[in-house]
Amino acid sequence: MLFSSVIFLWIFLPVVLVGNFILSRMKFQSGERRIRAKNGFLLTASLVFYAWGGIYYLFIMLFSIGINFIGGRAIGMPGREAGAKKRILLLTISLNLGMLFYFKYFNMLLTAVEALLQSEKGAGSVLHAMLGMERTGATGIADVVLPIGISFFTFQAMSYVLDVYRGKTPVQESLPAFALYVALFPQLIAGPIVQYNDVAEQLGNRRETLGLFSSGQKRFCYGLAKKVLIANTLAEVADQVWALETGKLGASVAWLGMVSYTLQIYYDFSGYSDMAIGIGRMFGFRFKENFRYPYTSLSVREFWRRWHISLSAWFREYVYIPLGGSRDGTLRTCRNLFIVFLLTGIWHGANFTFWSWGLYYAVFMIVERLFLGRWLDKNRIRPLNWMYTMFVVMVGWVYFRSDNIWVANAFVGQLFRFGAGEYSVLSFLSMKVILAFGAAILCGGFLQRGAGKLWERMKGYLVPAAADYCLQLVLFMLSIMLIVSGTYNPFIYFQF
Numbered sequence: 001m002l003f004s005s006v007i008f009l010w011i012f013l014p015v016v017l018v019g020n021f022i023l024s025r026m027k028f029q030s031g032e033r034r035i036r037a038k039n040g041f042l043l044t045a046s047l048v049f050y051a052w053g054g055i056y057y058l059f060i061m062l063f064s065i066g067i068n069f070i071g072g073r074a075i076g077m078p079g080r081e082a083g084a085k086k087r088i089l090l091l092t093i094s095l096n097l098g099m100l101f102y103f104k105y106f107n108m109l110l111t112a113v114e115a116l117l118q119s120e121k122g123a124g125s126v127l128h129a130m131l132g133m134e135r136t137g138a139t140g141i142a143d144v145v146l147p148i149g150i151s152f153f154t155f156q157a158m159s160y161v162l163d164v165y166r167g168k169t170p171v172q173e174s175l176p177a178f179a180l181y182v183a184l185f186p187q188l189i190a191g192p193i194v195q196y197n198d199v200a201e202q203l204g205n206r207r208e209t210l211g212l213f214s215s216g217q218k219r220f221c222y223g224l225a226k227k228v229l230i231a232n233t234l235a236e237v238a239d240q241v242w243a244l245e246t247g248k249l250g251a252s253v254a255w256l257g258m259v260s261y262t263l264q265i266y267y268d269f270s271g272y273s274d275m276a277i278g279i280g281r282m283f284g285f286r287f288k289e290n291f292r293y294p295y296t297s298l299s300v301r302e303f304w305r306r307w308h309i310s311l312s313a314w315f316r317e318y319v320y321i322p323l324g325g326s327r328d329g330t331l332r333t334c335r336n337l338f339i340v341f342l343l344t345g346i347w348h349g350a351n352f353t354f355w356s357w358g359l360y361y362a363v364f365m366i367v368e369r370l371f372l373g374r375w376l377d378k379n380r381i382r383p384l385n386w387m388y389t390m391f392v393v394m395v396g397w398v399y400f401r402s403d404n405i406w407v408a409n410a411f412v413g414q415l416f417r418f419g420a421g422e423y424s425v426l427s428f429l430s431m432k433v434i435l436a437f438g439a440a441i442l443c444g445g446f447l448q449r450g451a452g453k454l455w456e457r458m459k460g461y462l463v464p465a466a467a468d469y470c471l472q473l474v475l476f477m478l479s480i481m482l483i484v485s486g487t488y489n490p491f492i493y494f495q496f
Contacts, residue, residue, distance in 0.1 A: 003224070004227050005483065006484060012045075012049065015045075024038070031205075039180050042184065042283065046188060057148060061182070065178065068092060068157035068182070069175055069178045071091070071092030071161045072161050072164045072171055072178075075089060075092075075171075089162070093161070096154050099150075103144055104146060104350055105350040106144045107143050108133070108350035110141055110143075111133055114139055117139070133351055133403065133404045152187070152190060152193055155311075155314055156194055156196075158318075159195045159314065159318065163195070163196055163197055184285070186275075186276040186280045186287075187280065190269070191273060191310055192309070193311055194288075195317070198287070206283075206284035208282070208284040212284065212286075213282050216282040217282065219275070220278030220279060220282075221472040222274055222472070223271045223275035223276075224275055225478070226268075228479040229479060229482065230436050230440050230443070231267035231271055232268075232482070233432055233436035234264040234267070234433070235264045238261040241256060242257060242261075242402070248421055248422040251415055252425045254414035254417070258398055258411075261397050266294065266295060266444075270291040288309070290308060291306065292305075292309065293306060296449060297393075298385035298386055299368060299385060300361065300364040300368055300393075301368050301369075303389055303393060304365070311344070311347070316340075320336055323336045330369070330370070333369060334366045337362055341361045343358070346358065348400075353400065353402050356399050360396055361396065376388075395412060395415075
């Protein structure tokens with residue numbers, strides 16, 4: 001069920017909000033019983049939300065909840081020896097990763113096996129088929145269907161078990177409370193990845209306030225507009241460009257497609273994160289930020305401090321720091337960066353394009369760590385830093401978006417092609433697209449970062465506050481109009 005769908009906006013969300021409000025006003029013998037009732041209600045709603053995409057997926061998520069809850073209880077059992085705790089941890093993590101591998105990477109493994117079965121055609125053909133993700137059907141095994149959001153809820157559940165093992169968090173004794181942590185519908189299918197420590201107290205003690213609800217409503221309206229008005233419009237352009245024969249694009253159309261996708265993925269994913277954070281606030285939850293205007297970054301290092309912050313924080317906490325972080329010298333620091341970004345690419349999907357994307361960033365992170373970062377810090381011509389960073393990011397998105405390595409390489413080649421291509425940029429532009437580009441640039445972060453402190457001082461006054469509410473209403477109504485009209489409404493991160 002998409003946040004930007006009629007059934008979610010007009011039926012599911014209002015019903016759940018009203019139900020939660022009624023439970024908040026009902027009389028209970030204690031606050032503990034009230035919170036248990038609200039948790040039970042939200043858990044039921046969350047399970048319905050996830051089952052909407054298929055009851056089969058629900059059992060997979062319930063299995064994940066079960067193994068991690070049992071694993072945490074077993075590790076945290078009083079008197080448990082350190083060796084036994086470690087074995088239980090390894091078993092629990094293995095079950096999580098095994099499930100993730102099967103659903104996410106089994107098809108890639110089949111592709112590789114089928115390519116090897118064609119070895120009589122020569123090593124070059126085998127390699128081309130593997131990197132091109134070309135299924136031959138030689139094994140006769142059908143593709144495995146990927147459950148929505150499995151990477152997100154698996155990493156969330158694992159963070160709990162790892163924190164219990166490290167003694168950073170107490171064992172959660174309530175299965176419904178733990179299930180709600182994993183399954184809570186705002187962040188269930190596309191993040192942000194919420195670490196257990198961040199919401200442990202809120203699961204047992206939270207209170208909705210008018211101010212928190214209002215800020216959540218605002219965040220949701222702006223996030224919905226980012227997704228529906230900007231991301232969906234630019235998605236049409238990006239998809240049209242990528243559907244063309246790559247070798248005939250020409251530089252201008254290739255650049256248009258690359259820029260369109262660069263803006264689409266940011267407004268698509270950050271818009272969803274905004275909506276998730278906003279809905280969470282409406283129910284009394286405070287999720288951490290997932291984006292901080294990444295396209296204003298002046299280095300690749302800064303970009304990754306601002307992009308998909310919850311994923312970066314997860315890898316830093318559970319992979320980079322345990323490997324030694326930056327404490328053991330330059331060589332090991334570079335090794336750790338390489339491992340983290342390779343895993344980041346692998347996490348995103350079973351395609352060599354994602355893996356290449358992760359390694360691509362590993363190279364730039366290492367180079368900036370070794371010497372380039374110092375030059376960027378000293379450079380006073382900041383626009384040069386920004387142009388370098390955005391070029392790296394945009395080329396990276398070409399690999400992220402492309403179906404296989406060969407298409408990505410050809411697309412990048414078209415960016416520097418001399419002479420006219422077979423397609424005209426003007427054929428992709430309409431007034432709607434031009435307005436979406438303008439809004440995307442204006443809302444990209446430079447203006448917001450510069451005016452942030454001014455807005456903090458002004459928002460308490462009547463006129464700015466009223467204007468803000470009017471803008472929310474206008475954006476919400478425009479979004480609803482496009483949704484009802486059946487506008488193109490994809491969502492990139494559902495595949496993860």
